[in-house]
Amino acid sequence: MQELSINQNFSNIQLELLKLYSTNIQDSELMEIKNYLAKYFAQKAVSRADSIWEAKGFDNDEMDRWLNEK
Numbered sequence: 001m002q003e004l005s006i007n008q009n010f011s012n013i014q015l016e017l018l019k020l021y022s023t024n025i026q027d028s029e030l031m032e033i034k035n036y037l038a039k040y041f042a043q044k045a046v047s048r049a050d051s052i053w054e055a056k057g058f059d060n061d062e063m064d065r066w067l068n069e070k
Contacts, residue, residue, distance in 0.1 A: 020033070
């Protein structure tokens with residue numbers, strides 16, 4: 001694979017994705033990669049939210065109160 005010489009204010013993840021997407025892959029493979037990325041970032045968000053939830057001592061009763069606020 002040809003090495004890209006792009007270095008214009010891209011983050012490290014953007015550079016890696018540019019390298020990846022410089023190759024032609026099947027649409028089905030592209031969808032798989034997109035799904036993996038979405039799942040990865042969704043899991044990170046859930047883990048962070050769980051940490052905050054636990055640190056603040058929230059419970060299901062608290063969530064029920066929030067859901068029933070008017």
